Amino acid sequence: MRLGGRLSGAIEVLNDIETRKRPVADALKDWGLAHRFAGSGDRAAIGNIVYDALRKRLSHAWLMDDDSPFALGYAVLLRQWGLSPEALGAEFEGDRFAPAPLSAEHLAAFSRRPLSDAPLHVQGDIPEWVEPSLVSAFGDRWIAEAEALTERPTLDLRVNTLKAERPKVLRALERSGAAACKTARFGIRIPAGEQSARLPNVTAEISFQKGWFEVQDEGSQIVADLVTPQEGEQVLDYCAGGGGKTLAMAAAMNNKGQVHAYDADSRRLAPIIERLKRAGTRNVQVHDRDAELEKLHGRMDRVLVDAPCTGTGTWRRRPDTKWRLTPRNLEERIIQQQDALAQASRFVRDGGSLYYVTCSVLPEENDRQMEAFTAANPAFEVVSALPAWDHLYGADAVRPISRDGKTLTLTPATTDTDGFFFCHLKRRG
Ligand SMILES: C[S@@+](CC[C@H](N)C(=O)[O-])C[C@H]1O[C@@H](n2cnc3c(N)ncnc32)[C@H](O)[C@@H]1O
Secondary structure, three states: OOHHHHHHHHHHHHHHHHHHOOOHHHHHHHHHHHOOOOOHHHHHHHHHHHHHHHHOHHHHHHHHOOOOHHHHHHHHHHHHOOOOHHHHHHHHOOOOOOOOOOOHHHHHHHHHOOHHHOOHHHHOOOOHHHHHHHHHHHHHHHHHHHHHOOOOOOEEEEEOOOOOOHHHHHHHOHHHOOEEOOOOOOEEEEOOOOOOOOOOOHHHOHHHHOOOEEEOOHHHHHHHHHOOOOOOOEEEEOOOOOOHHHHHHHHHOOOOOEEEEEOOOHHHHOOHHHHHHHHOOOOEEEEOOHHHHHHHOOOEEEEEEEOOOOOHHHOOOOHHHHHHOOHHHHHHHHHHHHHHHHHHHHHEEEEEEEEEEEOOOOHHHOHHHHHHHHHHOOOEEEEOOHHHHHHHHOOOOOOOEOOOOOOEEEOOOOOOOOOEEEEEEEEOO
């Protein structure tokens, strides 16, 4: 397929997402099934246009003065792929699969509507109701932070130190442009690529099958690292999900001591079994019933609550969730977070540590939660995570945002990672 056919395909998928309120991945998959002649390069390019369009949906619509999938698709090629109207005209000439040309009205709007005239939430490409939260989180810098959440994300990997060292994995992946991450100690980064570039399918590599690395965003690696689990300790990962942070902590403990992995939703936990096996991890107990945890009350050295959240810090990877998020979803997550914290905190021994993590940048899910938790639980106090940061990454490393000098906020704009919030609390001994 030429670019015109790919743009038409992307416009169809964007239409499907909008009219049938479909998740992006499902809409893309269905399009692929209905167009079996399209190759994997075509499907990747269509996926890129669709995701790029969703990341900057509001600003594209403003600049084109039209929020139709047709206008969004063209805006991607003009703004994000850097193609001029003339280059597109020449490219689509004689391509019977290309969409109709842009109208004179679109072209006039695109050349005459500076984005600086748009409302601020349009400039930052966020739902309007989220603006006060981002202002509260980042002050004057909030638009820059929001803009960074509209960029294409890199593909990050964590070397499994139980089986390999970083140089060995870098050699195994050298064709993919992989390089060591700037901050995460065992991280590897594959660049996002531009235009129709496809990310490599690293899980098909032999080195992955052998358990040398896991796919994990650099920010996620860092927050697991900041828990600083030590060999021989008892650690509870209370919201373990598929086990991304469980695996990182188990490796950091060098297979010594015990990580208890629990999740209220056993379906989310299920993939962990296969992952643990591949990684060669021997110090993890998986619990899918809360009754199994009874005996651990008051006995854990460290408890991690990687809480359910709105995922605003991962908007680069899942831009459709940005437009589906509602104030009601946020309210629900806040209640789930309070519930998880109340339950998980019972497992921390006297003098032990509780870590609260979200992949959101909204203060309602982060700072406000910590204020409410410590007010209701005077046995816990927030301690600074900055010494651990400096110890792990050194004085020259990039620094995350710390509004209170204790908690940390990672963002694409500051740490070049997904957005994460990290808070270390200690139970008084
Ligand atoms: C952010 S995800 C965890 C991601 C995982 N830690 C990782 O690194 O891949 C949050 C998880 O919390 C779980 N969860 C929500 N409420 C919970 C609760 N009250 N107790 C335990 N788990 C809970 C959800 O099922 C979900 O899997």
